[in-house]
Amino acid sequence: MPESATDELEGNALSVYAYVVQVNKPVGVREVTRGANLSSSSVASRHLQKLESLGLLKKNEYGDFVLKEKANVGGHVWVGRNLVPRLMLFAFFFIGAFGAEVSIIFLYYMLNNTFIETSFFFLSGITALSGILFLAEGLSLHKKVDPKKSD
Numbered sequence: 001m002p003e004s005a006t007d008e009l010e011g012n013a014l015s016v017y018a019y020v021v022q023v024n025k026p027v028g029v030r031e032v033t034r035g036a037n038l039s040s041s042s043v044a045s046r047h048l049q050k051l052e053s054l055g056l057l058k059k060n061e062y063g064d065f066v067l068k069e070k071a072n073v074g075g076h077v078w079v080g081r082n083l084v085p086r087l088m089l090f091a092f093f094f095i096g097a098f099g100a101e102v103s104i105i106f107l108y109y110m111l112n113n114t115f116i117e118t119s120f121f122f123l124s125g126i127t128a129l130s131g132i133l134f135l136a137e138g139l140s141l142h143k144k145v146d147p148k149k150s151d
């Protein structure tokens with residue numbers, strides 16, 4: 001797959017492509033209109049034809065569109081048949097790190113009953129803030145790819 005093809009995957013075209021990959025079956029124009037939450041069937045048809053010309057979809061003998069190739073999409077990773085923003089993975093990393101830090105603080109306090117340095121609390125706060133910011137940005141990108149989840 002040429003990189004120029006995946007560079008053109010954004011907005012409604014990306015939503016249509018993600019929907020076709022997710023349902024993993026032949027889809028018609030009306031089904032894509034509803035599933036990708038598009039305004040009209042002509043918009044869906046235009047994006048399906050664009051994806052076909054990029055070599056990502058093909059028409060079957062019944063005129064429905066099927067997945068031809070699962071492309072790499074910039075800033076996203078495929079988790080099964082779901083397109084997930086890479087920022088979400090960073091968010092989960094930081095949230096996990098924050099959980100580990102809170103566990104360390106709790107265990108240190110329960111076992112030693114001694115003072116914990118203030119800098120450790122400060123760094124834990126930065127970790128929590130980083131996790132929240134990455135999660136917010138990741139959810140924002142996910143809503144752009146999967147508009148039916150934003151309702």
